[in-house]
Structure formats: structure tokens, C-alpha cells
Amino acid sequence: MIVTFAEHREGKLRRPSLEAVSEARRLADARGAKVESVLIGSGVKGLADELASYGADRVHLFDATELAAYATEPYARALAQVVQASKPWAVFIPYTAMGRDLAPRIAAKLDAGLVSDCVALEVKDGRLVARRPMYSGKAYGTFAWAGEPQLATLRANVFALGKPDSSRKAEVVVGTVDGNARAKVTAVHAKAGGKRELTESQIIVSGGRGLKGPEHFPLVEQLATAMGAAVGASRAIVDAGWVDHQMQVGQTGKTVSPTLYIACGISGAIQHLAGMSSSKVIVAINKDADAPIFKVADYGVVGDVFEILPKLTEAAKAYFAAKG
Amino acid sequence: MKIAVCVKQVPDTETRIRITEGGAGLVESDINWIVSPYDEFAIEEALRQKEKHGGEVVLISLGQDRAQQALRTGLAMGADSALHLKDPAFDALDTLGVARALAGAIKTLGAVDLVLAGQQGVGGDNSQVPGLLAELLDLPQVTMAVKLEIADGKATVEREIEGAHEMWEASLPCVISAQKGLNEPRYASLKGIMAAKKKPIQALDAKAVGLDAAALQPKTKLEKLELPAARPGVKMIPGDAATQAKELLRVLHEEAKVI
Numbered sequence: 001m002i003v004t005f006a007e008h009r010e011g012k013l014r015r016p017s018l019e020a021v022s023e024a025r026r027l028a029d030a031r032g033a034k035v036e037s038v039l040i041g042s043g044v045k046g047l048a049d050e051l052a053s054y055g056a057d058r059v060h061l062f063d064a065t066e067l068a069a070y071a072t073e074p075y076a077r078a079l080a081q082v083v084q085a086s087k088p089w090a091v092f093i094p095y096t097a098m099g100r101d102l103a104p105r106i107a108a109k110l111d112a113g114l115v116s117d118c119v120a121l122e123v124k125d126g127r128l129v130a131r132r133p134m135y136s137g138k139a140y141g142t143f144a145w146a147g148e149p150q151l152a153t154l155r156a157n158v159f160a161l162g163k164p165d166s167s168r169k170a171e172v173v174v175g176t177v178d179g180n181a182r183a184k185v186t187a188v189h190a191k192a193g194g195k196r197e198l199t200e201s202q203i204i205v206s207g208g209r210g211l212k213g214p215e216h217f218p219l220v221e222q223l224a225t226a227m228g229a230a231v232g233a234s235r236a237i238v239d240a241g242w243v244d245h246q247m248q249v250g251q252t253g254k255t256v257s258p259t260l261y262i263a264c265g266i267s268g269a270i271q272h273l274a275g276m277s278s279s280k281v282i283v284a285i286n287k288d289a290d291a292p293i294f295k296v297a298d299y300g301v302v303g304d305v306f307e308i309l310p311k312l313t314e315a316a317k318a319y320f321a322a323k324g
Numbered sequence: 325m326k327i328a329v330c331v332k333q334v335p336d337t338e339t340r341i342r343i344t345e346g347g348a349g350l351v352e353s354d355i356n357w358i359v360s361p362y363d364e365f366a367i368e369e370a371l372r373q374k375e376k377h378g379g380e381v382v383l384i385s386l387g388q389d390r391a392q393q394a395l396r397t398g399l400a401m402g403a404d405s406a407l408h409l410k411d412p413a414f415d416a417l418d419t420l421g422v423a424r425a426l427a428g429a430i431k432t433l434g435a436v437d438l439v440l441a442g443q444q445g446v447g448g449d450n451s452q453v454p455g456l457l458a459e460l461l462d463l464p465q466v467t468m469a470v471k472l473e474i475a476d477g478k479a480t481v482e483r484e485i486e487g488a489h490e491m492w493e494a495s496l497p498c499v500i501s502a503q504k505g506l507n508e509p510r511y512a513s514l515k516g517i518m519a520a521k522k523k524p525i526q527a528l529d530a531k532a533v534g535l536d537a538a539a540l541q542p543k544t545k546l547e548k549l550e551l552p553a554a555r556p557g558v559k560m561i562p563g564d565a566a567t568q569a570k571e572l573l574r575v576l577h578e579e580a581k582v583i
Contacts, residue, residue, distance in 0.1 A: 072465055097485035101467045104455025107420060113543030116450045135447050138341040142548040182464035183494035190488045197486040245505045251337045251446060252361045252504055260582040271337050281580045299575060300558040301568050311569035319573050
């Protein structure tokens with residue numbers, strides 16, 4: 001059996017949770033095994049159906065007002081309780097801010113091995129084998145576990161979503177847990193403008209030094225808006241204070257794997273390449289044809305970002321308008 | 325206030341990675357070792373809290389002899405003393421084993437008010453040790469901190485999540501992991517570097533931190549390290565800016581099928 005942790009926000013399951021259930025279903029089918037999901041929150045029972053549609057056979061529901069906001073200790077207690085009772089073969093947790101906080105706590109509680117940020121999972125001789133980027137993607141490691149459960153966190157945006165089947169139903173098992181927490185969320189502040197999260201976006205448009213100054217960064221943001229993309233940045237312009245560090249792609253920033261990555265005025269320092277070279281398709285726009293970014297790019301545009309970005313934004317608006 | 329800071333020595337982020345034959349690990353000969361950047365934020369934060377509240381900052385690092393350089397760097401920044409976890413038995417540790425050794429070292433310090441660590445060690449990129457430590461020490465945790473204030477026996481922490489910031493409150497003692505944005509680490513002064521040479525680094529082996537053979541047994545194992553597959557090569561889009569823009573969208577749609 002494989003247990004997955006289901007993360008939700010504002011009444012909706014987050015996509016990385018559905019990716020985790022989908023991947024669990026795929027591996028469980030190959031082993032003739034079951035998938036069980038753990039759903040913790042307040043007033044979240046209705047989400048069980050969606051977990052079922054992606055492949056959960058059973059949903060362990062912990063529903064209480066004191067569990068409304070994420071807190072490490074009670075959430076870890078609930079998940080560990082399920083794992084101790086069901087003795088799964090593996091546990092999949094999304095590698096999100098929440099999953100990264102939660103998974104190590106459970107690994108220590110269960111005295112079990114945890115492999116972080118997996119980008120591929122397979123079954124070999126009845127054991128789980130994981131592949132994960134290391135050195136921000138400058139290398140890939142293949143990992144195996146000793147003993148069970150085999151705990152893995154799964155990178156967002158990498159594992160394919162299964163086809164939801166609304167005729168699938170899951171048995172809902174209600175559990176209770178001690179809700180006490182010594183560390184608690186007291187408030188949540190959304191970022192201005194509802195910016196898209198880099199690690200979970202299908203398209204990313206990033207800008208670097210080639211933009212010459214923070215006053216020109218809107219050229220990148222406008223293209224991103226036209227393409228429905230998240231906005232990224234090189235370390236150079238983050239360190240120069242042009243943009244917030246949350247936008248930094250690369251080592252000491254975020255490692256991303258979108259379907260399409262467009263690098264604008266980024267020369268391609270090794271730390272930046274490390275963070276984005278696992279993108280499916282990479283476009284580089286740079287005036288220097290010898291810039292290292294072209295070595296990892298699939299499509300190269302040599303030219304002036306000040307000329308090309310407005311034209312590309314205009315063309316993208318027309319393209320997406322026509323596409324509807 | 326007594327603050328313990330976990331420090332990892334890692335390859336410089338500029339390092340071009342080379343892998344040993346058979347994929348067992350990195351070729352270490354031409355690596356420049358540094359303090360993991362996130363741990364620098366942790367050290368800096370510890371020093372700032374000490375400057376505000378008084379007390380003591382103890383650094384802890386697990387690693388070979390060269391890890392001492394990382395400890396000296398932190399001592400030169402202003403930390404008071406250091407523990408160096410060093411034992412041939414530590415070579416094969418996984419993340420849980422490392423956290424156990426660190427937890428054992430922290431326990432030798434007696435009552436600690438705050439444990440700080442980088443949110444991940446650059447390179448291994450596991451982002452596990454702070455959470456593992458918190459559970460092993462039975463302490464609350466707040467990870468990915470970008471702001472920390474200590475007052476009235478409580479830590480108020482701003483934490484980064486996807487598209488938002490959370491405000492947390494944790495009772496002390498607790499474990500906090502540092503994210504970029506928490507502070508701007510200081511450079512060591514010449515005076516600091518000279519002073520660091522005289523500060524104590526205490527070596528601790530597996531026995532000293534109470535780890536037996538079973539506790540050292542790894543639960544996960546790196547079987548093979550490989551370089552990423554080479555990218556297929558670049559196709560240049562010719563023409564003036566307007567032509568390039570149109571052509572790029574066409575190939576992204578028709579060839580690459582990503583829009």
C-alpha cells in the first residue's frame with residue numbers, strides 16, 4: 001500500500017497533491033496494491049471525492065477546527081498515526097513548502113528513510129528506486145531505501161496527473177488526533193498581485209542583467225502576463241536588489257522544471273543553469289551569441305531584449321487571443 | 325541565550341561538478357569548499373540575536389577534517405565556540421544519521437534556547453535536517469524563515485510559502501531554518517579571523533554523542549550519481565525582432581508543442 005499526503009488551500013486540493021496520488025496509483029497498479037490518502041484540515045471532507053477520482057482507495061480524514069491551519073506537530077502526528085496503523089510500503093508527500101516542513105518530522109518519528117525532491121520513481125525487485133536532482137540539478141542521484149516505509153517527497157510539476165474518474169469512490173475513515181502545537185500560524189499574507197508560484201508553473205519567463213536596470217524589468221513581467229507565465233530572475237539582479245529573492249532561479253534560489261523556460265538577458269552563470277536546465281524546452285534571448293545560456297537552450301534568439309520583448313509580448317497576446 | 329547553529333561545508337556554488345568513475349560521488353580534488361550559503365544566514369541570525377539578547381553562539385558541523393575550515397569561518401564571523409563531529413563511522417550516514425549526530429552534540433550543550441540551521445545544505449539539497457532535528461530533540465520547528473524576532477520566551481517568525489508569507493509563533497526552545505532573505509551575512513573582519521584562531525573547537529566522535537551501530541545504519545543510500553543528460557542543442561531563430569518574435573511562437577507551438 002502507498003499512503004499519500006493531501007495538501008489543500010482555500011478549499012481546493014493543490015495540484016502537487018493530485019500528482020502524488022496519480023503517481024501512487026500508477027505504482028500501486030503495477031504492484032496490485034492500494035492507495036490511501038491522508039486529508040487533514042477543517043471542513044475538508046468534500047475533498048475526499050477528488051482524491052478518489054485520482055486513485056485513492058481510502059481517505060483518512062482528520063477534520064477538526066483546530067486543524068484548520070497547517071501546524072507541523074499535529075499534522076505529523078496524524079500522518080504518522082496512519083502510517084503506524086496501515087504499515088504502507090511507501091509514503092508520498094509533495095515537495096512543497098508544507099511537505100518540506102512535514103516530511104522530515106515524520107521520517108524521524110517513524111525512524112524511516114526519506115528521499116527528498118524525487119523527479120522519478122520506479123519499482124525494482126519489489127523496492128522503490130528514486131531519481132533526484134542534486135547540486136541544484138548539476139547532477140542526478142539514484143537512491144534506494146533500507147526498510148519500510150519508504151518515504152519520498154515528490155517535486156511539483158514533474159509527475160503526470162492521472163485521468164480523474166468521478167465514478168471511483170473511496171472509503172472515508174475518520175480519525176482524531178491531539179491538535180496541540182508549540183509552533184502555530186498566526187496570520188497569512190498573500191503576495192501582492194497574486195503572482196504565480198515558480199515551482200508550480202508550466203511556463204516561466206525570467207530576466208537578468210541584460211535588462212540593464214530594474215526600471216526595465218516590467219518588459220519581462222509583461223511577456224509573462226501575456227503567456228500566463230510565472231516570473232523568474234537571475235541571482236545577479238536579485239543580489240542587486242532589482243527584484244525579490246523569491247523570484248531567484250538557480251542555486252540558492254528555486255530549482256524549476258517547467259514545460260517552457262524563457263531566459264531574457266540572462267547570460268547563464270553556472271548557478272542559474274543548475275536551477276533551470278531540467279526544463280522541457282528552453283528559449284534564450286540574449287544579445288551575445290556566445291553567452292553560455294545558448295548551450296542549454298533549445299531555441300536561441302540573438303538580439304536586443306529591448307526590441308524583442310515588446311514584439312514578443314505583442315505577438316504572444318495575439319497568439320493566445322486567437323487560441324482563446 | 326544559548327544558540328546552537330548547524331553548519332555544513334559544501335562545494336562552492338560555482339563548482340563544475342565532476343563525478344568519480346562508477347558514480348559513487350564527486351571528484352573532490354578541485355573543489356573549493358565553503359559554508360553552505362543558507363547556513364551563513366543561520367550564523368548571521370544567531371549573532372544578531374546574541375547581540376540583542378546576550379548569550380552564546382555554538383557552531384556544530386559534521387564532516388571530515390576540512391569541516392574545521394567552515395567552523396573557523398563562522399568563529400571569525402563572531403561565534404563563540406564550535407563542536408566538530410568527526411568519526412570514520414560518519415562517512416556513510418544518511419540525513420537521519422546526520423541529524424542524530426547533531427542532536428547528540430546539541431544535547432551535550434545542556435539547555436539550548438534556539439537551534440538554527442540553513443533550510444537546506446547546498447548540494448545535497450535535501451532540506452531535511454532542521455525538521456529531523458526538531459523531532460529528535462522534541463522541539464517545535466519553523467522552517468524557511470525570512471524574519472525572526474525573539475521576545476518573551478517566544479519566537480515570531482515569518483515563513484515563506486508558495487505565493488504567500490505565513491506568520492508563526494513558536495515557544496522556546498525551538499528549531500528555526502533559515503531561508504535567503506533572513507539577513508545579509510557579515511564578512512569576517514581581520515580581527516575576527518585572528519580571534520577565531522584561539523576559539524575552541526571540540527571534537528566529538530560517535531560514542532561521545534551516544535550513537536551505536538544501529539543508529540549509524542543508513543536508511544537511504546545514494547546508489548549512483550550521474551551528470552544530467554546533455555541538452556539536444558540550440559536552434560537559432562533568424563531575422564529582425566518582429567520576425568524572430570513570430571517565428572519563435574510558431575516553433576514553440578508547432579515543433580516543441582509547449583504552447
